Amino acid sequence: MLRREARPGNARWRLAGEVSRALSGVRLEEGGAEERVVRLSVPVGEVDPLLWLAAQRPGCRMYWSARGGGFEVAAAGEADVLAGGPGEYPAALRKRQGLLLAGDGGTRYYGGARFDAARESDSGWAPFGAYRFVLPRFELRVREEMRELACNLVLPRDVGRQDEILAWLEALPFPSEEVGPSAFPAPLRRLDTPRLSGWRSGVGRALGAFREGRMGKVVLARRVDFDFEGPLDAPALARALRDVTPGCFHFYLEPEEGVAFLGASPERLYRREGRSVTSEAVAGTRPRGGSEADDRALGGELLGSEKDREEHAYVLRSIREELGSLCESLRVDGDVSEMRLATRRHLVARLRGILHPGVTDADLLEALHPTPAVGGYPREAALAEIRSSEPFDRGWYAGPVGWIGAGGAEFAVGIRSGLVRGSRLALFSGAGIVRGSDPEEEWAEIEQKISDFAGILGLEGRDASG
Ligand SMILES: C=C(O[C@@H]1C=C(C(=O)O)C=C[C@H]1O)C(=O)O
Ligand SMILES: [Mg+2]
DSSP states (O other): OOOGGGSGGGHHHHHHHHHHHHHHTSOGGGGGSOOEEEEEEEEOOOOOHHHHHHHSOSSSEEEEEOTTSSEEEEEEEEEEEEEEOTTSTTHHHHHTHHHHHHSOTTOEEEEEEOSOTTSOOOGGGGGGOSEEEEEEEEEEEEETTEEEEEEEEEETGGGGGHHHHHHHHHTOOOOOSOOOOOOOOOEEEEEEESOHHHHHHHHHHHHHHHHTTSOSEEEEEEEEEEEESSOOOHHHHHHHHHHHOTTSEEEEEEEETTEEEEEEEOOEEEEEETTEEEEEEEEEEEEOOSSHHHHHHHHHHHHHOHHHHHHHHHHHHHHHHHHHTTEEEEEEEEEEEEEEOSSEEEEEEEEEEEEOTTOOHHHHHHHHSSOTTTSEESHHHHHHHHHHHOSSOOTTTTSEEEEEESSEEEEEEOOSEEEEETTEEEEEEEEEEOTTOOHHHHHHHHHHHTHHHHHHHTOTTOOOOO
């Protein structure tokens, strides 16, 4: 039997007390004052943030976990939302920088943006908008050994919502017990966009553009849709994915009931702490080997592959150029090396810099996204090729996903990801095409990249309808 005060749910009562004190302390004359964010938090007992997430009311749920641990958060509800249509971003971020930065050091807005704001969104991606950053109403955070339950208030705006906020907080669900591994509904159908024949012509076109000197690299993606016998439990899928993809950023964004974008990305777009910034060039792929000898051989093959080195060199060159323009100093940390994941490996080079004073996250996002890890080189030519060649909307796949706070920010590249809508799942993945790319091998590389999802859901062996 747990001691009463050790029960995680008891944190609600302490937090409710703080929330009502904070709200009743706001004087009415503040009506016209500048808005500010107040973040209240209390320690909480041990609870897995993804299990907590699963217990919250559907619609407007979010989860983020930093690569390699260290920071994990599950969130419910919205205290403030920055969202909008194409073209407004990142100008809208700049405009709201005041509120963003006015909170205490712990305030964070979580979200991201579409891969390509200029391409028309298809209806499946509509709930996400062109960009969307949410200051959650409630957060369950795990930071190293510290666990806390937090409530964000925007003052004086939230004074009128006191009853609603307190009622929600007092009834905030806490999962009562560990749940076992989930059973997912059976898959019924698979649909590939494009099919293998269309893929061959897309890659062929890109190879032609390289020969004509119009482009050096383009990342072409595929979309694979699966229908299931019943609705997918998206938080449970996120949990199963987290278990098989250590060393990745894990993200889950659910703007509307039954609709979630989730993934396990190995790739950091950037991390900022004050004026220090880190980024990385990731590209080139091989699987992990079944035996130690196999694995070593595959590692050697990747490091020695001229074609994969070329995929990678474009990414490093572009990040150096783009990030370099925002930095006082920028250096590449060491040589190109291997990033080893549970089921595959990539080439990686890490960069570290000091930003010029006044550089904002909007500037960083604008400069860095999309890197040639998901776009191509040169950027505009590659984006034009993707727009005319890919027969589907990428939506938020390969877009920036992460958080922005007062003292820092961190964004992953939203790859190795999928979109859940009721009983449908769309998986997205791409491969860097350079001279010497072979369409069948690139097709297989993408198949390997979606295998983490496929393994969980029993989709393996369901062949492409090529
Ligand atoms: C575009 C994706 O991954 C990118 C493409 C890679 C490649 O082609 O070798 C490797 C890592 C990522 O930079 C994806 O997974 O969707
Ligand atoms: Mg590749």
